[in-house]
Amino acid sequence: MTMRLDYLSIFPGYFDVLDISLLGKAVDNGLVEVHAHDLRDWTHDRHRTVDDTPCGGGAGMVMKPDPWGEAFDGIIGIEPDPSVHVIFPTPSGIPFTQSAAQELSTVERVVFCCGRYEGIDHRVIDYARTMWTVHELSLGDYVLNGGEVAALAITEAVVRLIPGFMGNPESLAEESFSPGQERLLEYPLFTRPVSWRGMDVPEVLMSGHHGRIAEWRREESLLLTRDRRPDLTD
Numbered sequence: 001m002t003m004r005l006d007y008l009s010i011f012p013g014y015f016d017v018l019d020i021s022l023l024g025k026a027v028d029n030g031l032v033e034v035h036a037h038d039l040r041d042w043t044h045d046r047h048r049t050v051d052d053t054p055c056g057g058g059a060g061m062v063m064k065p066d067p068w069g070e071a072f073d074g075i076i077g078i079e080p081d082p083s084v085h086v087i088f089p090t091p092s093g094i095p096f097t098q099s100a101a102q103e104l105s106t107v108e109r110v111v112f113c114c115g116r117y118e119g120i121d122h123r124v125i126d127y128a129r130t131m132w133t134v135h136e137l138s139l140g141d142y143v144l145n146g147g148e149v150a151a152l153a154i155t156e157a158v159v160r161l162i163p164g165f166m167g168n169p170e171s172l173a174e175e176s177f178s179p180g181q182e183r184l185l186e187y188p189l190f191t192r193p194v195s196w197r198g199m200d201v202p203e204v205l206m207s208g209h210h211g212r213i214a215e216w217r218r219e220e221s222l223l224l225t226r227d228r229r230p231d232l233t234d
């Protein structure tokens, strides 16, 4: 399966980075197909206007619905198709999690809608919900200048889970939040040299005793999770 990824933004250049490193390799080996689009290509005035003042007053500008609707028509189509997943990165979205990334890694088409200014006219999201499967997702309780950086983060979290993407899929099994990890944070990692600036790799990790190593790692994960993310242990 090839996953098609579309990005709608007034700064499509943000997505040039997807040609680099592992994501670039995924494109080269046909796992993903990436298309970045300039929302202004669906405007018709000299200034290629995409925003206007908010109805009801308030600071800032709101993205007009018209360019989004015409871009949807051109990029996705005018027929409803729930197999198309449309993602709006937004601070007011539901928290994006590893399980959401896992679910999205199995779909064939994802369209990212990257808002700017104060946000997108809500009718755009309401319209999209009548046509496709919509996800309003938040990376965390903070505000970015737009959805592009969040779209890149979500892309990386999703694409790396596509079968065939990672050279060694086993490396996915023990990461933080991996399925079967009981929502535990990953244990501390070490490699050579065994001694570095007066600090040594924990002896148990050099013992070759797999049972003890597994026990140490689980205990470290439990301690780390309890200390940093008690919410995960509820």
Ligand SMILES: NC(=S)c1ccno1
Residues within 6 Å of the ligand: 089, 090, 091, 137, 138, 139, 140, 141, 142, 143, 144, 145, 146, 147, 150
């Ligand atoms: N926190 C997220 S996802 C966001 C998107 C735009 N601004 O913040």
